[in-house]
Amino acid sequence: MSYVSAEGLTKTFKGRPPVTVIDGLGLEIEEGEFLVLLGPSGCGKTTTLRCLAGLESPTAGRISLGGRTVFDAANRINRPPDKRSIGMVFQSYALWPHMSVRANIAYPLKARGLKDKIKEGWVEETARLVDCEALLDRHPAQLSGGQQQRVALARGLVARPDLVLFDEPLSNLDARLRDSVRAYLHELHAKLGFTAVFVTHDQSEALALGDRLAIMRAGEIDQFDTPRQVFEKPATEYVADFVGMANRLLFERGADGWTCQGAPVAGAPPAARCSLGASGRLVARLRPEDVHIAPAGEVPGDGMTLLKGRVLESGYGGRHIDATLTLEDRDGAAAGDRLHVRVPLAGPGGWAGELAAGQKVAVGFRPADARFFDDDGEPSAASSDGGARPAPVGA
Numbered sequence: 073m074s075y076v077s078a079e080g081l082t083k084t085f086k087g088r089p090p091v092t093v094i095d096g097l098g099l100e101i102e103e104g105e106f107l108v109l110l111g112p113s114g115c116g117k118t119t120t121l122r123c124l125a126g127l128e129s130p131t132a133g134r135i136s137l138g139g140r141t142v143f144d145a146a147n148r149i150n151r152p153p154d155k156r157s158i159g160m161v162f163q164s165y166a167l168w169p170h171m172s173v174r175a176n177i178a179y180p181l182k183a184r185g186l187k188d189k190i191k192e193g194w195v196e197e198t199a200r201l202v203d204c205e206a207l208l209d210r211h212p213a214q215l216s217g218g219q220q221q222r223v224a225l226a227r228g229l230v231a232r233p234d235l236v237l238f239d240e241p242l243s244n245l246d247a248r249l250r251d252s253v254r255a256y257l258h259e260l261h262a263k264l265g266f267t268a269v270f271v272t273h274d275q276s277e278a279l280a281l282g283d284r285l286a287i288m289r290a291g292e293i294d295q296f297d298t299p300r301q302v303f304e305k306p307a308t309e310y311v312a313d314f315v316g317m318a319n320r321l322l323f324e325r326g327a328d329g330w331t332c333q334g335a336p337v338a339g340a341p342p343a344a345r346c347s348l349g350a351s352g353r354l355v356a357r358l359r360p361e362d363v364h365i366a367p368a369g370e371v372p373g374d375g376m377t378l379l380k381g382r383v384l385e386s387g388y389g390g391r392h393i394d395a396t397l398t399l400e401d402r403d404g405a406a407a408g409d410r411l412h413v414r415v416p417l418a419g420p421g422g423w424a425g426e427l428a429a430g431q432k433v434a435v436g437f438r439p440a441d442a443r444f445f446d447d448d449g450e451p452s453a454a455s456s457d458g459g460a461r462p463a464p465v466g467a
């Protein structure tokens with residue numbers, strides 16, 4: 073059963089002109105589920121969270137938590153935040169600097185009229201859960217960033233809320249700490265079983281933490297699915313871009329076969345059974361690690377769609393090289409957008425030589441690794457299996 077249910081949620085901020093930040097949003101979050109709201113800055117994630125918490129009043133729509141209506145614009149129901157059994161953890165830890173860790177953690181119990189629970193040891197118990205029992209008598213200024221964030225977690229959890237809202241709680245931590253607090257949070261969620269809504273713009277954080285992801289764009293949800301589905305089968309080009317399919321190749325089929333941004337295409341057709349739509353074009357989205365290269369004149373692998381490219385720049389990354397390429401047209405001139413490639417250095421097919429600016433390379437990708445879209449960003453009816461081959465390069 074859904075614990076959180078939101079329908080037609082809309083938030084328009086007054087002003088000239090008024091801005092609609094959330095637009096008819098719907099959400100169904102199961103009890104105990106960890107939902108991640110993922111999207112770029114300004115798409116309305118925080119506003120959505122604040123509406124759930126009761127810190128912002130939506131302009132329209134309905135929200136129920138645990139089967140109880142907490143907001144209903146039509147019937148003028150709007151329960152205040154302290155009546156919603158919600159814990160919150162923010163990006164800026166927002167600890168009171170003049171209070172001890174103990175007093176900070178105890179704060180929500182006092183604010184919600186649960187002072188008895190302080191005597192019952194809920195503060196110590198929660199501090200133990202997040203490994204900060206030894207810090208209870210310190211002040212926030214005496215803590216590291218990771219410790220402060222654990223205290224903020226304890227404060228969000230101390231009142232044993234049914235729903236915990238997280239607003240980018242890891243983004244102020246350095247990379248190593250972020251990984252350890254993230255793992256911690258995962259464990260804590262498994263142990264306590266609260267329902268969570270976690271806001272982030274970091275896709276790796278979203279994939280690692282979420283039972284399901286809601287990918288937001290301009291106040292609406294583009295895709296609501298498991299991390300695996302979102303990663304492997306992004307529903308729109310916007311989502312594909314957001315989950316790392318950074319390369320956008322625009323293919324066109326003409327009388328002479330396929331071209332890609334003015335460059336001729338050889339090898340396997342990018343998409344076989346095509347209904348290309350009126351424009352006759354097709355967009356392929358690809359991750360840098362799914363673009364393969366070989367020395368010019370060779371083939372990077374079997375069953376690949378092949379192009380010719382030239383290295384613009386490259387950077388050493390330990391086990392791989394990240395390179396930016398440009399495609400080449402029939403005359404060897406640069407064609408179309410840049411292509412980002414991650415070239416493995418180790419293992420079978422690892423790149424052995426140099427990768428210097430100006431170097432010519434063969435470029436290829438397996439159509440099955442690409443996601444295809446119409447050039448308006450919607451999923452394409454094109455498929456990548458079988459079908460006629462395009463004319464080879466130079467034919």
Ligand SMILES: Nc1ncnc2c1ncn2[C@@H]1O[C@H](COP(=O)(O)OP(=O)(O)OP(=O)(O)O)[C@@H](O)[C@H]1O
Pocket residue numbers: 085091093111112113114115116117118119120273
């Ligand atoms: N009180 C307000 N009045 C007017 N506009 C607002 C108000 N609060 C937020 N906005 C606007 O609403 C939009 C969405 O803001 P919101 O903070 O929800 O986005 P976000 O996705 O959480 O972004 P970020 O990741 O940067 O925090 C932004 O364009 C913001 O400027």
